Amino acid sequence: MANCPALFIGASASHQGKTTVTAALARHHTRQGRRVRIFKTGPDFLDPMILERACGSPVYSLHLWMVGLEACRAMLSAAAKEADLILIEGVMGLFDGTPSSADLAAAFNVPVLAVIGAHGMAQTFGALAFGLARYRPDVPFHGVLANRVASARHAQMLAEAIPEGLRYCGHFSNADDIALPERHLGLTQAREVADLDARLDRAADAIAATTLADLPPLVRFDDDITLSEPPRLLDGLHIAIARDAAFSFIYPANVDLLKASGASVSYFSPLADEPVPAHVDALYLPGGYPELHAATLASNACTRASIREHIARNRAVVAECGGMLYLLDALTDVEGNRHSMLSALPGDATMQRRLSRLAMQRVDTAHGPLTGHTFHYSTLKTSMQPFTTATHATTGAQGEALYRHGAITATYMHAYWPSNPAAMAALFRGEAL
Structure with a gap:
């Protein structure tokens, strides 16, 4: 001990x-x-x-x-x-x-x-x-x-x-x-x-x-408890992560898992209009506060073009909450101002002053359950149909939708990837869950 x-x-x-x-x-x-x-x-x-x-x-x-x-x-x-x-x-x-x-x-x-x-x-x-x-x-x-x-x-x-x-x-x-x-x-x-x-x-x-x-x-x-190393399911993959004041909701354990699974990781800032790093295999757009920076994000052409090029090459994108909002056609802030986003996903999101959803969630995948949570103040209107839906951790009630649009997987749910490394790897390899 x-x-x-x-x-x-x-x-x-x-x-x-x-x-x-x-x-x-x-x-x-x-x-x-x-x-x-x-x-x-x-x-x-x-x-x-x-x-x-x-x-x-x-x-x-x-x-x-x-x-x-x-x-x-x-x-x-x-x-x-x-x-x-x-x-x-x-x-x-x-x-x-x-x-x-x-x-x-x-x-x-x-x-x-x-x-x-x-x-x-x-x-x-x-x-x-x-x-x-x-x-x-x-x-x-x-x-x-x-x-x-x-x-x-x-x-x-x-x-x-x-x-x-x-x-x-x-x-x-x-x-x-x-x-x-x-x-x-x-x-x-x-x-x-x-x-x-x-x-x-x-x-x-x-x-x-x-x-x-x-x-x-x-x-x-206990001093003799260690977790087994995850399988290297991402060997050779280069994953780029958006990280700045607009996209910052990132679990350190999630990044640790990417690296332990064999991936190389780099970062870029959409707020600074930085392009997606060259030769990346997959892109992670985490949650954050895109609504506070919507005007800047809407005008940053370099980042916009590089993400669209990444998507056009049919390379995987994992977008959570604010990252998903960034990929939509438009985002309307609480003052009613509508900002054009990337139009990589069909739909509009609207910010509201009241909480939309707060809950622990799980997604049942072919690799077992993937846990996480949801916490957002926006509502989404989209023509996309979910390929699966998360469930509430304790009640089993229907939770957040998960969407697949080409190589993009998008959802309001923030996943805790160490709960299921195989499911995480499937997301970044662009495979079905």
Whole structure:
């Protein structure tokens, strides 16, 4: 067994400050010269960008369903061998979802720090802390941190409200100026927050004034768990990935799998009007924020021509969510402005201010199930007929459509490719699923 200090950062609900606290812990302990490895619970692209900036290392997803128990165990085992501290950021409220953040913390016996946004409350803070700590005896509990505290007197009332036997770890003040900006899909991307490092340093300073300045308790992780190497099903293939502020929703584990499967990987920026690299065999257009950059994307002729040439050569394209929107005839933003896209797929997408769909999804393929999730604010009108449809992870209800148009495979679903390397390889070889 490998022993490593570890802490699970959960909360009473979404928007309580989990990412801010996790990033603060990472930056504080990194400044102390410690090697910090961070994981994010569930499907998320935005929080890991912030957390990677805080600790200097890629942030991988852990989820008992999407990633799988054994893969989670193997990643934690590897991290425990090299890190001085492991941090796991939860998702939503601690007990929300199936499986929940609490399920993950319990599975690996990682103690939970509960973050509670204390604005607008006083003694009720103690009741929430007590409930989170005692709701499930199998979930180890480290303590509670108050966020968005208004004053020294407010902090004192919160501390006094904590029942005996629970640890009060301190607070973050409204005056700390460390909150991270958000937009419709979650936090703003790390590269777009001009003063991000200053915010992280201020957050680390705030952590230094709490009991969390010291390392949390040691956790015992399996040290003999490794995942088998994937078959080299992409040997010799060159895959180009669109990557910039418009196309950034990319799991590090997905890119790792491409490389481990034998592919060479290169990147290009549609926003910078860069062409698809020469001699590529397949193209990956991930999700992101094309709606925020639709006018620029519509006018970038070099990228447009190179993608169309790639498609004309009948070479594989895998397009997810925002990447699919880029291939359509047009994209209409929330102000009602219609922007011409690549017209590689028939159809129009329209952005709306309300969430269209959020769910864990799976696709049953000839190679077995491929897991992932969907999260989007747009609606699609298309003449294309799906060749298959994903299903909801827990209810089995119909999920996102998957379309095949020539050598293009397109869907709103963001797939977690390590859940099925053979299905991933089929996508990039342009084969049927």
